[in-house]
Amino acid sequence: MTNLNPIYNSEELLARAKKVIPNGVYGHQNVAMMNPGVPQFFQKAEGCRLWDVTGKEYIDYLCGYGTNMLGYNYPLVEEAVNQQRKDCDCMTGPSPKMVELAELLVNTVTHCDWAFFAKNGTDATTICVTTARAATRKKKVLAAKVAYHGADPWCTPIPAGVTPEDRAHMIYYKYNDIASFDKAVEQAGDDLAGVIVSAFKHDVFMDQEIPTREFAQHVRKVCDDTGAAMILDEVRAGFRVSLDVSWAKFVGVQPDLSAWCKAIANGHPISFVLGCEKFKTAASQIYSTGSYWFAASPMAAAITTIKEIQRLNLPVMLEKNGMMLRQGLDELAGKYGYELKQTGPAAIPMLLFNKDAIRKKGNFFCTEMLKNGVYFHPWHNMFLSAAHTEDVIVQTLQAADESFAAMQKAGV
Amino acid sequence: MTNLNPIYNSEELLARAKKVIPNGVYGHQNVAMMNPGVPQFFQKAEGCRLWDVTGKEYIDYLCGYGTNMLGYNYPLVEEAVNQQRKDCDCMTGPSPKMVELAELLVNTVTHCDWAFFAKNGTDATTICVTTARAATRKKKVLAAKVAYHGADPWCTPIPAGVTPEDRAHMIYYKYNDIASFDKAVEQAGDDLAGVIVSAFKHDVFMDQEIPTREFAQHVRKVCDDTGAAMILDEVRAGFRVSLDVSWAKFVGVQPDLSAWCKAIANGHPISFVLGCEKFKTAASQIYSTGSYWFAASPMAAAITTIKEIQRLNLPVMLEKNGMMLRQGLDELAGKYGYELKQTGPAAIPMLLFNKDAIRKKGNFFCTEMLKNGVYFHPWHNMFLSAAHTEDVIVQTLQAADESFAAMQKAGV
Structure with missing residues (x-):
């Protein structure tokens, strides 16, 4: 030391x-x-x-x-960021890096036909939920009890300053528990917009759980049968367990929408939503944006990081x-x-x-x-x-x- | 050229x-x-x-x-970022730069006793609203018609994928119109948590309006009388019209909470909420966070940018x-x-x-x-x-x- x-x-x-x-x-x-x-x-x-x-x-x-x-301060990623910053970073419009990154993701993640870039994991999960509602014109969203999907009023784990209406359309199930999941689906009735599910159960203070194949396939089937969006929250797991979505490895199941952050640019600030063709129109109808979302250097970092994750x-x-x-x-x-x-x-x-x-x-x-x-x-x-x-x-x-x-x- | x-x-x-x-x-x-x-x-x-x-x-x-x-690629700011990145940027905890930046803001902005750092302007406005509700244990929030306060479901200008409940506690008034404002206050009854108001009226497609002194003082008085939080949305104006909040220049009024983004770090990704002592306990009770919110290099950029704005x-x-x-x-x-x-x-x-x-x-x-x-x-x-x-x-x-x-x- x-x-x-x-x-x-x-x-x-x-x-x-x-x-x-x-x-x-x-x-x-x-x-x-x-x-x-x-x-x-x-x-x-x-x-x-x-x-x-x-x-x-x-x-x-x-x-x-x-x-x-x-690893912190990884030379190849930092050099990509330095090179990008010499030309441009946060501007009045994006650089071509945005298109290159989206194309890389389409070629990397099986269910991905398009990508939407943001800054926080919470941005990504929120965009998934909003896209699900826009696509289905329904309101209810299922989430596992105590699962962490971000810190906006609809999902923050500590409810100070949150109103009951912020979660009026959230229904909770128990991770990996089909009976509990079906009860939540029943409660949603004909108003089920989507299901958000963590790549694996990773709640604080308790044992983690890998999804069972039976549970994952059931979630997929319910979404297929009802038209609800299956949203995979990959913020914590993304690219750490698989070069595809983690459910490709764990259970052989692909989602409709996935939310990514953390590992994807080795510390440079970017998050993304990936989606299949079926939900592209809805993703084009919603409005979500941020002051720094089109900045080029985190996109350059993401391209280099993902290629390096693949190479290694x-x-x-x-x-x-x-x-x-x-x-x-x-x-x-x-x-x-x-x-x-x-x-x-x-x-x-x-x-x-x-x-x-x-x-x-x-x-x-x-x-x-x-x-x-x-x-x-x-x-x-x-x-x-x-x-x-x-x-x-x-x-x-x-x-x-x-x-x-x-x-x-x-x-x- | x-x-x-x-x-x-x-x-x-x-x-x-x-x-x-x-x-x-x-x-x-x-x-x-x-x-x-x-x-x-x-x-x-x-x-x-x-x-x-x-x-x-x-x-x-x-x-x-x-x-x-x-100006893009401003050497002093880029050099501060480069120096910071040599040591550290996004880690398991913040660097001392977070404390230095908060102290600079407390010394710069009159109403500011504390600072809370995030990544998007929407993060900042949402934290203000949540803090107002946590402090008052009330729910209603007043906002001007068509004013842009971000892109989360409670405020996004295009309602695709948004549910009525996302805005159940929003009440709308007309900017600079005291009668319209008072009607909204009346509608909130004894459930008024806060008022969010843009630094000046800057809605797309229409003429901008500077706040009138009468309107601003009235908003301040209603908040003082009811205990509601006065939230100034400085995302677009912050540090561009004043070295203090813009209402210090326009109308001589200080808010309780203010939301900042855009100009504060010359393109490096950071936003912040500034608040007065009265709302610090509530800001300590809410939970809001993000994967990159504690990164050091945008904080180094903000410190250098703000000092340069002051120097010039x-x-x-x-x-x-x-x-x-x-x-x-x-x-x-x-x-x-x-x-x-x-x-x-x-x-x-x-x-x-x-x-x-x-x-x-x-x-x-x-x-x-x-x-x-x-x-x-x-x-x-x-x-x-x-x-x-x-x-x-x-x-x-x-x-x-x-x-x-x-x-x-x-x-x-």
């Missing part, structure tokens, strides 16, 4: 932040719900590594909560290294008498402890991991990148060995 | 775009509603100038629909050069027997022709201006940047002279 010079005292910087920013840091990057000592502000990022403002180095298993898939066949590499991490952690846990619950795709791991209702074990373990230079999350899924090589996994497992030993010694 | 080599045939590129993107280009940057010949895709931007894909050069009076205020006292420069353009255009119009309606702040001009209900004159004039190397918009407000110097205005007026002459010759 190569620590850097401290540029701030952590507590002082957070105190300054709390004076001028709600909660100091808001949203998913606020660490207040984790144990004290989790770093809040960072000064440097490179490959799989982060340095906090005190100069301490960490192997980062959050990867920008998924935005970084090739990155989903396979992430799965392999993720399985090495998972098996290593299981062995170490067993050595010290602990039992882990490691769920979801190996590239997007969730790490919980068995018999740990108040997360005492998970919090203790993650705090020890931080001390040993590894940033693990005690209750949110994590992400691997191309920079999490075998060497890095070995180093991570050494840190885990020490962390389990400290847990055992402390009697946690 | 220095034309560049063509990199695409315009029609061919648009045909390719239409195959893989809804409408070819969607949202505000689609030029389909303007006359044929308006350039859709660009290959280069520098200062106040754009080059389309055929290599033709234009003086651009859209300025990225407002995102560019210092840019609102004064834009007003001066905008008035030179306005007066010059009026004189030329008179010389050829036309009468213009030039409304709104000189830095954000709207140019319509008198007695031009179907916009025949406006469209003809703008098409001629394009031929003469100037990109004017026939029905959307335009924007000046620091790169629109006196020399550029002189060149623009020469193009206008030729364009009016062609109009007169054609008998339009």
